[in-house]
Amino acid sequence: xxxxxxxxxxxxxxxxxxxxxxxxxxxxxxxxxxxxxxxxxxxxxxxxxxxxxxxxxxxxxxxxxxxxxxxxxxxxxxxxxxxxxxxxxxxxxxxxxxxxxxxxxxxxxxxxxxxxxxxxxxxxxxxxxxxxxxxxxxxxxxxxxxxxxxxxxxxxxxxxxxxxxxxxxxxxxxxxxxxxxxxxxxxxxxxxxxxxxxxxxxxxxxxxxxxxxxxxxxxxxxxxxxxxxxxxxxxxxxxxxxxxxxxxxxxxxxxxxxxxxxxxxxxxxxxxxxxxxxxxxxxxxxxxxxxxxxxxxxxxxxxxxxxxxxxxxxxxxxxxxxxxxxxxxxxxxxxxxxxxxxxxxxxxxxxxxxxxxxxxxxxxxxxxxxxxxxxxxxxxxxxxxxxxxxxxxxxxxxxxxxxxxxxxxxxx
Amino acid sequence: xxxxxxxxxxxxxxxxxxxxxxxxxxxxxxxxxxxxxxxxxxxxxxxxxxxxxxxxxxxxxxxxxxxxxxxxxxxxxxxxxxxxxxxxxxxxxxxxxxxxxxxxxxxxxxxxxxxxxxxxxxxxxxxxxxxxxxxxxxxxxxxxxxxxxxxxxxxxxxxxxxxxxxxxxxxxxxxxxxxxxxxxxxxxxxxxxxxxxxxxxxxxxxxxxxxxxxxxxxxxxxxxxxxxxxxxxxxxxxxxxxxxxxxxxxxxxxxxxxxxx
Amino acid sequence: xxxxxxxxxxxxxxxxxxxxxxxxxxxxxxxxxxxxxxxxxxxxxxxxxxxxxxxxxxxxxxxxxxxxxxxxxxxxxxxxxxxxxxxxxxxxxxxxxxxxxxxxxxxxxxxxxxxxxxxxxxxxxxxxxxxxxxxxxxxxxxxxxxxxxxxxxxxxxxxxxxxxxxxxxxxxxxxxxxxxxxxxxxxxxxxxxxxxxxxxxxxxxxxxxxxxxx
Numbered sequence: 001x002x003x004x005x006x007x008x009x010x011x012x013x014x015x016x017x018x019x020x021x022x023x024x025x026x027x028x029x030x031x032x033x034x035x036x037x038x039x040x041x042x043x044x045x046x047x048x049x050x051x052x053x054x055x056x057x058x059x060x061x062x063x064x065x066x067x068x069x070x071x072x073x074x075x076x077x078x079x080x081x082x083x084x085x086x087x088x089x090x091x092x093x094x095x096x097x098x099x100x101x102x103x104x105x106x107x108x109x110x111x112x113x114x115x116x117x118x119x120x121x122x123x124x125x126x127x128x129x130x131x132x133x134x135x136x137x138x139x140x141x142x143x144x145x146x147x148x149x150x151x152x153x154x155x156x157x158x159x160x161x162x163x164x165x166x167x168x169x170x171x172x173x174x175x176x177x178x179x180x181x182x183x184x185x186x187x188x189x190x191x192x193x194x195x196x197x198x199x200x201x202x203x204x205x206x207x208x209x210x211x212x213x214x215x216x217x218x219x220x221x222x223x224x225x226x227x228x229x230x231x232x233x234x235x236x237x238x239x240x241x242x243x244x245x246x247x248x249x250x251x252x253x254x255x256x257x258x259x260x261x262x263x264x265x266x267x268x269x270x271x272x273x274x275x276x277x278x279x280x281x282x283x284x285x286x287x288x289x290x291x292x293x294x295x296x297x298x299x300x301x302x303x304x305x306x307x308x309x310x311x312x313x314x315x316x317x318x319x320x321x322x323x324x325x326x327x328x329x330x331x332x333x334x335x336x337x338x339x340x341x342x343x344x345x346x347x348x349x350x351x352x353x354x355x356x357x358x359x360x361x362x363x364x365x366x367x368x369x370x371x372x373x374x375x376x377x378x379x380x381x382x383x384x385x386x387x388x389x390x391x392x393x394x395x396x397x398x399x400x401x402x403x404x405x406x407x408x409x410x411x412x
Numbered sequence: 413x414x415x416x417x418x419x420x421x422x423x424x425x426x427x428x429x430x431x432x433x434x435x436x437x438x439x440x441x442x443x444x445x446x447x448x449x450x451x452x453x454x455x456x457x458x459x460x461x462x463x464x465x466x467x468x469x470x471x472x473x474x475x476x477x478x479x480x481x482x483x484x485x486x487x488x489x490x491x492x493x494x495x496x497x498x499x500x501x502x503x504x505x506x507x508x509x510x511x512x513x514x515x516x517x518x519x520x521x522x523x524x525x526x527x528x529x530x531x532x533x534x535x536x537x538x539x540x541x542x543x544x545x546x547x548x549x550x551x552x553x554x555x556x557x558x559x560x561x562x563x564x565x566x567x568x569x570x571x572x573x574x575x576x577x578x579x580x581x582x583x584x585x586x587x588x589x590x591x592x593x594x595x596x597x598x599x600x601x602x603x604x605x606x607x608x609x610x611x612x613x614x615x616x617x618x619x620x621x622x623x624x625x626x627x628x629x630x631x632x633x634x635x636x637x638x639x640x641x642x643x644x645x646x647x648x649x650x651x652x653x654x655x656x657x658x659x660x661x662x663x664x665x666x667x668x669x670x671x672x673x
Numbered sequence: 674x675x676x677x678x679x680x681x682x683x684x685x686x687x688x689x690x691x692x693x694x695x696x697x698x699x700x701x702x703x704x705x706x707x708x709x710x711x712x713x714x715x716x717x718x719x720x721x722x723x724x725x726x727x728x729x730x731x732x733x734x735x736x737x738x739x740x741x742x743x744x745x746x747x748x749x750x751x752x753x754x755x756x757x758x759x760x761x762x763x764x765x766x767x768x769x770x771x772x773x774x775x776x777x778x779x780x781x782x783x784x785x786x787x788x789x790x791x792x793x794x795x796x797x798x799x800x801x802x803x804x805x806x807x808x809x810x811x812x813x814x815x816x817x818x819x820x821x822x823x824x825x826x827x828x829x830x831x832x833x834x835x836x837x838x839x840x841x842x843x844x845x846x847x848x849x850x851x852x853x854x855x856x857x858x859x860x861x862x863x864x865x866x867x868x869x870x871x872x873x874x875x876x877x878x879x880x881x882x883x884x885x886x887x
Contacts, residue, residue, distance in 0.1 A: 071788055071789060091791075092791045092792065092793045093791065094791070095788070095789055095790060096790065097791075098789075100786065100789035102785060102786055102789070103782075104780070104782030104786075106780070106782040106783045106784075106785060106786025106787070107783070107786070108783060108786075108787070108800075108801055108805075108885075109780075109783070109805065109883075109885045109886045110804045110805055110882075110883035110885045111883070111885060112885070119787075119790055119792075120790050120791065123792060123796070153883075153884060153886075155886075179789075523864070523868070525819050525823070525867070526819060526822060526823065526863065526864045526866075526867025526871070527823065527860070527863070527864055527867075528822075528823045528824075528826035528827075528837070528860060528863045528864075529823065529826075529827075530827050530830070530837060530840055531826060531856060531859055532860070534840055534843065534856045534860070535853075535856055535857070535860060537844075537847075538843075538847070538853050538856060542847075610735055614736075615737075616737075617737040617738070617739040617740065618739065618827075618830075621830065622844075628737075628739055631739055631743045632739075632743075632830070634743065635743055635751075635832075640747045643743050643746065643747065644744075644747070646740070646743070647740040647743050647744045650737050650739075650740045651736045651737065651740050654736055654740075655732070655735055655736075658735050
């Protein structure tokens with residue numbers, strides 16, 4: 001079981017990656033207050049990992065984050081980034097090398113999107129051509145067409161688009177470290193979900209070392225490679241991987257914070273790529289002769305066949321009856337049902353389940369980054385995962401109870 | 413015309429909070445103490461001078477008292493009239509039936525900002541004659557806008573839900589106006605009155621050019637006779653009067669303001 | 674002589690007086706801006722100095738204009754200088770208070786983000802805070818200008834230049850048949866100048882305010 005002794009760096013054995021951010025006894029005492037806002041926070045974040053600080057409002061998580069880029073000067077303690085002590089360097093210089101995303105985005109309303117993204121490169125003295133190229137690259141990266149959005153102003157974007165620009169802006173000078181303060185907090189749930197997924201995919205490419213603040217445990221479980229659950233004054237209640245947090249919460253505070261439905265929440269932790277998806281579904285090209293398609297369907301044990309376009313992207317589901325209509329002259333591209341439930345391998349099972357429930361067929365299609373067909377996740381696959389997780393979880397808790405309270409009938 | 417800026421200050425958007433904060437000892441007693449010091453220092457300075465006959469003709473207790481009283485008289489009468497005229501007019505213009513004419517009134521009010529008070533009073537005098545009442549008409553014309561505008565703005569910004577709730581409890585429109593809207597609009601209206609007062613004190617200084625005396629007489633005598641002690645005395649007296657009137661109006665507004673606002 | 678006749682005959686004279694008047698206004702506004710903007714910035718950044726600065730600027734606006742003009746005569750003598758000094762002080766409050774209000778209205782999130790990206794205090798002021806506060810500051814400048822155009826007419830009473838001299842001439846020749854024309858001409862000139870300056874501000878607004886915050 002994990003202890004709350006933060007100085008010894010608890011949690012699972014670390015993979016041997018090098019520490020990128022080290023906070024050593026970071027303390028902030030605001031003048032005129034009896035209690036420190038942040039009291040002796042010690043935390044190490046490994047290179048390329050997302051560490052989430054999560055806790056109820058007022059626990060000091062935002063203050064802790066602002067101590068790192070020294071928007072708030074620490075009263076005592078040290079900040080090491082990549083092994084170098086940043087506690088007394090020039091704060092402006094320091095901040096230019098730390099990406100920073102906040103909930104309200106803080107885009108400059110009087111500057112265009114391109115100018116906003118280019119702020120830090122400009123501060124760093126890049127030449128114009130290099131900035132322009134970088135801006136386009138970043139907008140592309142966050143899924144916004146540079147030609148369309150470059151010259152727009154923040155007020156002309158939706159909340160989700162603004163936050164995308166906020167992320168692009170933070171990445172502009174390719175900082176090794178990023179701080180994200182509830183970046184998706186002010187966005188509607190559906191867009192938030194999408195932005196989270198996009199961001200995780202982006203992180204796969206850019207591999208930044210990130211500290212991410214949220215008050216939402218579900219977001220923490222989804223985004224974090226490691227999660228620090230904070231109580232008052234940024235005391236760490238538990239610093240652990242999401243799996244360990246769910247299966248072995250350190251104490252009642254942590255388990256209360258995680259709340260009910262822990263096994264459902266575990267669906268947030270399993271990625272589609274980690275489970276065995278069905279790859280035996282019949283597929284055929286949308287431009288193939290109908291007879292060939294029917295043959296493929298008949299040769300399988302499935303009742304529907306997935307039509308793919310030239311690039312291997314799923315287009316439509318067709319049944320035997322749909323093929324009959326095609327034989328009577330309808331185009332293959334017009335029969336059957338459009339494929340609506342599509343996820344990528346890094347999506348969580350919870351996402352896959354969501355898609356599946358909302359779709360018109362009982363399964364979700366998995367595609368790779370370019371949209372090409374990979375496999376199928378159906379309800380049964382997900383049910384198996386849920387069952388195993390639940391069994392493991394219950395076994396674990398039973399064992400824990402037996403170990404802790406051998407002769408006590410109070411056990412719930 | 414100073415009224416634009418003063419009205420901006422009084423109706424103030426975001427800035428009114430900055431400007432109208434206070435309640436500390438300094439804001440209650442600072443101004444009277446400052447005025448006493450300045451007046452005292454001027455008295456001692458002028459008293460220490462050897463005044464020539466020309467200076468003595470203006471700088472004597474009789475003349476100073478008379479000018480001050482004339483000045484106060486013009487200020488008091490014009491302010492009283494402008495309050496009596498502008499507040500009911502502002503209330504009328506804030507009623508729903510007046511809505512169509514409001515933009516026109518505000519448009520005229522905006523153009524009115526560019527009218528020089530000196531020119532306006534001269535025109536009034538030319539149309540009528542030299543005299544106390546023509547001067548008063550000029551003053552009223554110059555100070556009408558801030559009260560009118562602040563009354564309209566003050567009533568406009570009253571919380572609509574408070575009005576609706578009061579109607580819902582069965583108050584008549586008149587009762588709502590008297591018991592809810594006017595008390596809630598009071599701070600903004602009093603700021604308008606205060607502004608009008610300052611304009612009147614300031615513009616009454618021009619009274620001497622229209623044969624109505626006032627403290628402008630002392631100042632102008634100082635200029636034309638090239639006698640600095642006279643000029644300084646006039647400037648100090650009229651400035652002190654303006655600051656005192658502003659201070660008293662502010663204090664009165666604070667005392668009368670409904671609690672909770 | 675009808676007013677139209679007066680206008681056609683005195684067109685040159687009125688134009689010259691109008692230019693004098695405009696000159697008076699522009700010089701005074703220039704001084705007020707050079708002093709008022711930094712004062713506003715200081716008042717915004719330093720909570721301790723905010724009230725003293727705003728009260729002082731408010732103090733000048735409370736003084737009767739004739740008194741403010743007159744007080745500078747012993748220093749500068751008769752003519753344009755005392756008028757410029759007085760008008761500059763008059764123009765101060767709207768500029769200072771709107772600078773403070775404008776800077777205070779800049780979203781804290783934008784300020785925090787700029788800081789978090791590593792802008793220095795000066796860069797933040799120049800590139801973020803002032804551009805965002807500019808619409809409010811410009812309104813203050815516009816109000817100041819209107820005030821100054823009107824009050825500048827009084828400069829004539831203390832021997833200053835501008836359209837006020839025409840009004841004053843009319844007043845002194847009261848009873849004369851031409852007197853009303855002089856007063857109308859001067860007054861109308863001031864109003865026209867005020868309207869022209871207001872139109873100029875609309876143009877400046879268009880040209881200097883980013884489309885992103887319009």
